[in-house]
Amino acid sequence: MLRFLLLFQILYTVYQGHYNFESGVPGLNLPNALFLLVLVMLRFSGRPDEVEPKAFMRGPLLFFMAMLVLAFVIAQVRAPGAFMVDVTYLKNALFSPLLYFMYLHCRQDLRNTRLLVIAVMAVAAIAAVQAIRQGFDYGIGTYVETHRASGPFGSNYRDANRAGVYYAMFLPMFIGLALFLRDKRWRIAALGGVVLLTMALLFTYSRQAYFIAVLGLAVLLLRRSVLLAIVLGATLASLVGFLPESVTQRVEETQQKGPHGEEKVDESTASRWEIWAGALAMWQANPAGVGQNRFKDEIGHYSAFQHFDAHNFYVLTLAEGGPQALLALLLLVLATFRLGAWLRRSMPPDDPEARALAIGFSVTALCMALGNLYGSPFLEGNVMGTFWILCGLLERYMLLKTRQVPASTALVVSGADRMIERFPLAARARGLPARRP
Structure with missing residues (x-):
C-alpha cells in the first residue's frame, strides 16, 4: 500500500493542477492530504530503514523555508491583505520541497527505489505526450501565440513557458540514460523519452526552454565524447531546416527590425528588462523586501507594467524577500549542484546505470537553475515537485547502491x-x- 501511494503521489504531483479536487477544508488540497497520508504510513509502517541518509540538502532547504516564512511576516506587517490567501500561498511554497525529505526516507529497498525513479521518468514522458497531442491539435504550420502547448501544467497558452521549463529540466535525465547505459532495451526506451520530451518542448514554443535544452544536450555530449559532440552537433545543425515553420518563426521573433532597419528585441524580451529594472528599484526602496506574494501589487509603482510577474525567480526573491532570501535561494541551488557532485563521486565503479543517473541529474540541476532565470516556476508544485522527489530518490538510490559494493572493490x-x-x-x-x- 505504501509503495502504491508513493507511486501515485509522483503521478498526481505533476497532474495536481489538471485534476484539482477540493477537500472541503480551507487551505487543505488533495496533494496536501495525500502527503499527510503517506507521512502517517511511513511513521507507523514499522519497517526499519536500510540506510541512514545524510540529507545533503537539509540545511539549505530549511534555511530557504525560514526565509519564506520571514517574507510572509514582512508582508503581513508591511502590507496586510487577505490573510488566508497569504497563508495558502506560504503553505504551497513550503509543501513542494518537503517531498525531498519524504522520498529520501521512504524506507524502500533498492529495487523499489529504482522503481520510483523510473516512475518519475515515466510521468515526465506521459506529460510530454499530452503536450504533443495539444501541439498537433493546434497545428504546426504557423506560429500563433494562443496555440502553445502547456501539457498538464495549465489550461491555456499562458502556462506554456512553465511546461517548457519542466520538459527542458527532465530531458537531460533521458539523454544521460541514452548515452551512458549499456543495456540496449533501456537505451531504446530512453531514446523514446528523448523524442517525446523534445517534441513536447518544441510545441511549448518557449525560447528559454529551447536554449536550456540545447545547453543541456551540449554538456552531456561533451561529457560523453568531444568527437561525438562535434558529429551530433553538426548533424543537428543540418536538420534545423526540417523543424516546423512555427518553431523557426518563434525563434526569429527574438530579434526584429525597427522602423529604420535597426536590430531590436521583441516586445516580450524588452518588457522583462523593464520589469527587472522596476524590481531593482522596488528592492532599493524596500531593502528587506516588500513581502511574500506582493510583487504583482507593487511593480506598477516602479514600472509601466501593473500586476505582472517578475519572469525571473531570482529577481522575484530579491524584491519580495530581500537579500537574505536571495542568499538562501542561491545556497539551495548550490546544494543541488553539490548533490550531483556527490552522486558522481559515490557511484560504484563499472555501474553504467548509476553513472547515467548521476551525470543526468547533474545536468538536470543546472537546467533547473537556468529555468528560473527567465521565469519563476520555483514554487510551482506541479513543475518542481518531482524534481525534489528525484533529489531524494537519487540520494537514497546511491546510498543503497554503495552498500552493495564491498569496500575491497572500491576504486581509489x-x-x-x-x-x-x-x-x-x-x-x-x-x-x-x-x-x-
Whole structure:
C-alpha cells in the first residue's frame, strides 16, 4: 500500500493542477492530504530503514523555508491583505520541497527505489505526450501565440513557458540514460523519452526552454565524447531546416527590425528588462523586501507594467524577500549542484546505470537553475515537485547502491591517475578506466 501511494503521489504531483479536487477544508488540497497520508504510513509502517541518509540538502532547504516564512511576516506587517490567501500561498511554497525529505526516507529497498525513479521518468514522458497531442491539435504550420502547448501544467497558452521549463529540466535525465547505459532495451526506451520530451518542448514554443535544452544536450555530449559532440552537433545543425515553420518563426521573433532597419528585441524580451529594472528599484526602496506574494501589487509603482510577474525567480526573491532570501535561494541551488557532485563521486565503479543517473541529474540541476532565470516556476508544485522527489530518490538510490559494493572493490584513484584518465591511450597503458567523472 505504501509503495502504491508513493507511486501515485509522483503521478498526481505533476497532474495536481489538471485534476484539482477540493477537500472541503480551507487551505487543505488533495496533494496536501495525500502527503499527510503517506507521512502517517511511513511513521507507523514499522519497517526499519536500510540506510541512514545524510540529507545533503537539509540545511539549505530549511534555511530557504525560514526565509519564506520571514517574507510572509514582512508582508503581513508591511502590507496586510487577505490573510488566508497569504497563508495558502506560504503553505504551497513550503509543501513542494518537503517531498525531498519524504522520498529520501521512504524506507524502500533498492529495487523499489529504482522503481520510483523510473516512475518519475515515466510521468515526465506521459506529460510530454499530452503536450504533443495539444501541439498537433493546434497545428504546426504557423506560429500563433494562443496555440502553445502547456501539457498538464495549465489550461491555456499562458502556462506554456512553465511546461517548457519542466520538459527542458527532465530531458537531460533521458539523454544521460541514452548515452551512458549499456543495456540496449533501456537505451531504446530512453531514446523514446528523448523524442517525446523534445517534441513536447518544441510545441511549448518557449525560447528559454529551447536554449536550456540545447545547453543541456551540449554538456552531456561533451561529457560523453568531444568527437561525438562535434558529429551530433553538426548533424543537428543540418536538420534545423526540417523543424516546423512555427518553431523557426518563434525563434526569429527574438530579434526584429525597427522602423529604420535597426536590430531590436521583441516586445516580450524588452518588457522583462523593464520589469527587472522596476524590481531593482522596488528592492532599493524596500531593502528587506516588500513581502511574500506582493510583487504583482507593487511593480506598477516602479514600472509601466501593473500586476505582472517578475519572469525571473531570482529577481522575484530579491524584491519580495530581500537579500537574505536571495542568499538562501542561491545556497539551495548550490546544494543541488553539490548533490550531483556527490552522486558522481559515490557511484560504484563499472555501474553504467548509476553513472547515467548521476551525470543526468547533474545536468538536470543546472537546467533547473537556468529555468528560473527567465521565469519563476520555483514554487510551482506541479513543475518542481518531482524534481525534489528525484533529489531524494537519487540520494537514497546511491546510498543503497554503495552498500552493495564491498569496500575491497572500491576504486581509489590518485590525482595523477585522474589526469591520465582524460587521455584514453595513456589510461589504457596504466590499466585505468577512461573518462571517469
